[in-house]
Amino acid sequence: MVDVPRVPEQRRPASGNTPEERTEGHPPEVPTSRFSVLGPVRAWHGPEQLNTGSPQQRALLAALLLRDGRTATASELIDALWGEEPPSQALAAVRTYASRLRKVLPPGALVSESGGYAVQLADGALDLALAEDLWSAAEKARSTGDLCQARTLVNKALGLWDGEPLANVPGPYADTQRTRLDEWRLQLVETRLDMDLELGCHAEAVSELTALTAAHPLRERLRELLMLALYRSGRQAEALAVYADTRRLLADELGVDPRPGLKELQQRILQADPGLAEPSAPSQEPATTVVRPAQLPATVPDFTGRASFVNELSDILSTAEGRVMAVSALAGIGGVGKTTLAVHVAHVARTHFPDGQLYVDLQGAGARVAEPETVLGAFLRALGTADSAIPDSLEERAALYRSVLDGRRVLVLLDNARDAAQVRPLLPGMEGCAALVTSRVRMVDLAGAHLIDLDVMSPEEALLLFTRIVGEERVTSEREAALDVVAACGFLPLAIRIAASRLAARRTWTVSTLAAKLADERRRLDELQAGDLAVKATFELGYGQLEPAQARAFRLLGLADGPDLSLAAAAAVLDLSLDETEDVLESLVDTSLVESAAPGRYRYHDLVRLYARACAERDEQPPGERDAAMSRLLDFYLASAARVYAIERPGDRTVDHLEPTEHAGQDFSDDTKALDWLHSEAACILACVQQSLGAGMLRRAVSLLLASKDLAESGASSLRYELATCAARDAAAALGDSLAEGQARVALAQVLSKVGHFDKASAELARGVELGSVSKDPWTMGNALNEQGIIAYCVNQQAASEAYLLKAIEEFRADANRAGEASALCNLSRVLAANGRTSKAIDLARQGMSIYDDLGYNFRLANARSALGIALSDAGHHTEALVELNEALRVFAEVRQRLWEGTTHYRIAQVHLAARRPAQAAQHAEQALSTGCVGGDWMRANVLTLLGRSLDTIGQVDRARACWREALTIHDGSGAPEAEEVRALLSPVAAA
Numbered sequence: 001m002v003d004v005p006r007v008p009e010q011r012r013p014a015s016g017n018t019p020e021e022r023t024e025g026h027p028p029e030v031p032t033s034r035f036s037v038l039g040p041v042r043a044w045h046g047p048e049q050l051n052t053g054s055p056q057q058r059a060l061l062a063a064l065l066l067r068d069g070r071t072a073t074a075s076e077l078i079d080a081l082w083g084e085e086p087p088s089q090a091l092a093a094v095r096t097y098a099s100r101l102r103k104v105l106p107p108g109a110l111v112s113e114s115g116g117y118a119v120q121l122a123d124g125a126l127d128l129a130l131a132e133d134l135w136s137a138a139e140k141a142r143s144t145g146d147l148c149q150a151r152t153l154v155n156k157a158l159g160l161w162d163g164e165p166l167a168n169v170p171g172p173y174a175d176t177q178r179t180r181l182d183e184w185r186l187q188l189v190e191t192r193l194d195m196d197l198e199l200g201c202h203a204e205a206v207s208e209l210t211a212l213t214a215a216h217p218l219r220e221r222l223r224e225l226l227m228l229a230l231y232r233s234g235r236q237a238e239a240l241a242v243y244a245d246t247r248r249l250l251a252d253e254l255g256v257d258p259r260p261g262l263k264e265l266q267q268r269i270l271q272a273d274p275g276l277a278e279p280s281a282p283s284q285e286p287a288t289t290v291v292r293p294a295q296l297p298a299t300v301p302d303f304t305g306r307a308s309f310v311n312e313l314s315d316i317l318s319t320a321e322g323r324v325m326a327v328s329a330l331a332g333i334g335g336v337g338k339t340t341l342a343v344h345v346a347h348v349a350r351t352h353f354p355d356g357q358l359y360v361d362l363q364g365a366g367a368r369v370a371e372p373e374t375v376l377g378a379f380l381r382a383l384g385t386a387d388s389a390i391p392d393s394l395e396e397r398a399a400l401y402r403s404v405l406d407g408r409r410v411l412v413l414l415d416n417a418r419d420a421a422q423v424r425p426l427l428p429g430m431e432g433c434a435a436l437v438t439s440r441v442r443m444v445d446l447a448g449a450h451l452i453d454l455d456v457m458s459p460e461e462a463l464l465l466f467t468r469i470v471g472e473e474r475v476t477s478e479r480e481a482a483l484d485v486v487a488a489c490g491f492l493p494l495a496i497r498i499a500a501s502r503l504a505a506r507r508t509w510t511v512s513t514l515a516a517k518l519a520d521e522r523r524r525l526d527e528l529q530a531g532d533l534a535v536k537a538t539f540e541l542g543y544g545q546l547e548p549a550q551a552r553a554f555r556l557l558g559l560a561d562g563p564d565l566s567l568a569a570a571a572a573v574l575d576l577s578l579d580e581t582e583d584v585l586e587s588l589v590d591t592s593l594v595e596s597a598a599p600g601r602y603r604y605h606d607l608v609r610l611y612a613r614a615c616a617e618r619d620e621q622p623p624g625e626r627d628a629a630m631s632r633l634l635d636f637y638l639a640s641a642a643r644v645y646a647i648e649r650p651g652d653r654t655v656d657h658l659e660p661t662e663h664a665g666q667d668f669s670d671d672t673k674a675l676d677w678l679h680s681e682a683a684c685i686l687a688c689v690q691q692s693l694g695a696g697m698l699r700r701a702v703s704l705l706l707a708s709k710d711l712a713e714s715g716a717s718s719l720r721y722e723l724a725t726c727a728a729r730d731a732a733a734a735l736g737d738s739l740a741e742g743q744a745r746v747a748l749a750q751v752l753s754k755v756g757h758f759d760k761a762s763a764e765l766a767r768g769v770e771l772g773s774v775s776k777d778p779w780t781m782g783n784a785l786n787e788q789g790i791i792a793y794c795v796n797q798q799a800a801s802e803a804y805l806l807k808a809i810e811e812f813r814a815d816a817n818r819a820g821e822a823s824a825l826c827n828l829s830r831v832l833a834a835n836g837r838t839s840k841a842i843d844l845a846r847q848g849m850s851i852y853d854d855l856g857y858n859f860r861l862a863n864a865r866s867a868l869g870i871a872l873s874d875a876g877h878h879t880e881a882l883v884e885l886n887e888a889l890r891v892f893a894e895v896r897q898r899l900w901e902g903t904t905h906y907r908i909a910q911v912h913l914a915a916r917r918p919a920q921a922a923q924h925a926e927q928a929l930s931t932g933c934v935g936g937d938w939m940r941a942n943v944l945t946l947l948g949r950s951l952d953t954i955g956q957v958d959r960a961r962a963c964w965r966e967a968l969t970i971h972d973g974s975g976a977p978e979a980e981e982v983r984a985l986l987s988p989v990a991a992a
Contacts, residue, residue, distance in 0.1 A: 032045065037166055038131065045105075056170065057097045058169050059170055059171045063076075065128075066128070066177055072117060131157040138150040209225055227243060232277065293383060295360075310345055313328055327427060327446065327448055338438035339415050358383075373392075380400060385400070388898070408433065410433050414438070456493075459483065469500035485511065565603070575629075631696070633688060636663045638703055644708075647671055650856040659703040678708060686720045695735055705747050710897075729764075742775055746764070749764040753790060756939060765784045789803075789805035801827075805831065809821055822848040833874040833875075841867075865891075869882070902934075909924035909925040912924060925947035929943055
């Protein structure tokens with residue numbers, strides 16, 4: 001912990017000198033005033049800011065405020081204002097200033113005694129006092145292990161600063177206090193950054209530390225924190241380069257070596273010391289005690305039997321503390337009760353995992369299993385990690401996940417896994433943590449796992465479970481019939497539960513009635529004892545007792561491939577009102593055939609879904625109703641996504657080129673709710689696309705891709721969007737549908753371009769243009785040419801880029817697509833700015849902005865502002881450029897366009913570097929690296945090159961070269977022409 005000097009405690013007046021004793025008669029009321037010294041010296045009375053007068057008058061007020069209620073004598077005030085050479089009329093001046101302040105301040109605020117003065121302060125009236133209180137509370141929180149709260153409190157204290165303390169206040173006293181307060185603020189920043197690293201926020205810390213080390217180059221503690229943050233971010237070469245830069249700087253400026261702590265850190269980095277992955281000063285309790293996920297599903301109240309397994313697993317979990325990691329894997333056929341047992345044991349063992357429990361259904365029995373990187377993203381959010389801090393790749397997410405869990409005791413329940421490969425990245429891997437895994441297969445290749453094969457229940461356990469659900473009175477009188485029932489269910493827990501629940505819900509039935517139905521109607525007892533068929537027979541029992549409306553809903557809703565269904569989507573499938581749909585779904589939840597995933601969302605167990613589809617194939621009449629139901633679902637998603645698109649991009653002609661729908665879709669009250677819907681339904685939307693690629697629905701599926709392009713542009717669902725678009729392209733090609741294929745290829749190219757796969761994107765666009773000519777589709781032609789222009793610009797083919805964009809403008813204008821025209825104009829502005837034609841570039845960007853402004857755009861207007869900012873910067877108008885780029889940055893963050901947000905940080909960094917502000921440039925370049933940019937690895941290499949230039953300018957030469965080496969590796973790997981520029985930077989001549 002950084003030792004931060006405390007501001008002297010001067011809150012209470014000395015004895016005999018209380019505010020009451022300073023005035024005669026009744027004490028005045030404490031004025032509702034506020035004062036600030038952590039910036040300009042200001043005063044407020046209620047909401048009104050008061051005029052504190054001349055600089056000398058403010059100096060007097062500051063001297064009194066910093067005494068925190070104690071009286072200052074006239075001589076002390078004279079020394080404070082003028083030091084050793086006061087003017088001849090200094091005393092009179094002090095009295096004049098005091099008199100003027102008394103008139104400005106509320107009555108009773110400024111009091112006099114024995115020729116001296118004091119400002120009467122209420123608790124919390126002075127910003128400095130508030131900062132000190134927040135720091136004290138932060139110290140207390142940190143001492144108890146609550147790092148999150150401590151960090152929040154320090155941030156609040158830092159937020160009270162409003163520029164330079166005592167700004168523009170003259171006098172030796174103000175100079176001394178200004179220096180002291182500046183130093184205190186810097187040490188508070190170091191403390192907060194230290195806590196950032198303890199909390200695993202090293203990637204975010206790099207940007208701020210880069211700027212701070214540039215501003216305070218001789219402050220070794222900042223250099224040490226930067227080295228550690230870089231190392232934990234996987235940037236070992238840069239971390240070592242920071243040490244080399246520091247050693248050279250200290251030798252040149254002070255003639256000294258780095259302090260021992262910095263040298264030791266360098267050696268530990270060279271040795272890849274595992275201890276560096278842990279917090280340098282671990283708290284007494286886990287660092288994230290405030291964030292304790294409790295994700296376990298509810299345990300069933302009638303859990304029965306399995307005593308030996310419960311004891312075995314509980315013993316393993318209870319000894320997790322002190323072990324590297326406890327892993328238990330439960331295997332067995334579907335419906336055998338793996339999840340029920342695992343959830344029950346997890347609840348029993350909760351007290352051994354005070355830092356929380358994580359749960360996920362990995363959907364291993366389905367066609368589309370949960371991707372480990374998606375699961376890790378959800379886990380990291382549940383553990384308190386900000387979205388902006390979650391990296392993209394599986395490897396980086398897994399590493400951050402283990403780092404976040406380090407020092408915590410968390411239980412992870414991984415339910416319904418497909419295989420060990422899916423599970424491995426999700427294991428905590430840390431001492432004190434444990435994982436419970438359920439799967440249909442034995443995970444013999446999961447190293448170190450304690451394997452359990454779960455079989456069906458014993459007859460006694462099965463009968464006990466049946467009795468607990470149905471009721472002892474009904475079973476006791478018909479014990480033999482009850483034994484017949486559980487035997488017919490193959491002693492499979494899920495089958496028993498469904499059968500017993502059905503019986504419990506029908507008070508007019510006897511147990512014998514149920515037993516007769518099993519024996520008579522099913523006549524499949526051999527199948528009930530034969531693997532998965534046992535589950536099917538059990539489901540058949542529940543399905544056979546459904547009312548016609550329930551059975552229809554069960555069959556049709558099981559057709560959808562998504563992980564779950566919202567109430568509105570289900571209503572579209574069933575062609576019912578929301579109320580009717582909710583009633584039927586809730587009745588299905590009661591039968592255990594459908595699960596309530598969350599309020600308003602429903603899902604099937606994997607095997608139940610397969611059974612529901614079998615029922616639909618067998619029972620749905622007429623057979624075309626199955627296709628009609630899926631068509632209604634596709635219509636719902638397309639109409640709803642089109643509404644989101646129209647809200648986000650008013651006036652964009654894309655919505656006019658989408659296929660028509662018969663369903664109105666979902667209404668949205670505002671932009672935020674629309675975007676929330678789109679991102680929450682991402683998996684369902686893309687699953688629907690891939691399920692709707694037949695001849696009758698293909699074009700609508702492609703339209704759904706076009707309407708939901710925000711899923712790709714935000715970066716959150718880019719990979720899934722790309723896979724769905726590839727499938728749509730291939731399906732369209734197989735069916736010979738040139739319109740759908742052309743649109744799908746352009747949509748795919750847009751995704752590929754944003755992740756830097758320019759060659760693949762160009763190939764898709766070339767074919768897309770051919771198909772667009774055949775189909776005469778203006779959407780395909782305009783967007784393909786626009787994207788070709790963007791790619792040509794990125795690969796430094798400026799003449800080709802200009803030609804493509806001019807053609808795109810023609811296509812968009814012919815289609816009356818003003819939004820498309822604005823996009824192409826802004827892209828052309830970037831091209832002309834890069835070629836030195838800045839005046840025309842500025843004009844084009846302003847034209848684009850005007851169009852977007854007329855259309856009421858938000859997101860795309862930010863793109864136009866970005867283009868204008870680039871053109872202004874290239875023209876040397878750096879201040880105006882930053883105004884446009886900062887506004888674009890705000891909008892991109894607001895609409896959750898993470899990749900555009902990172903790209904804008906890069907553009908801002910370029911402006912700062914051009915304006916000879918390398919420290920600010922480095923800070924924004926670091927933010928671009930941590931956020932991610934449009935252009936994938938290619939853009940990352942460009943950001944590293946810019947960061948290296950910035951660092952080189954501020955004297956961090958070794959770290960700059962480390963950035964350039966990484967950039968060169970990326971560019972050489974892709975064959976990018978920028979490699980030569982970076983190679984030149986690394987050449988001995990450039991270094992000299």
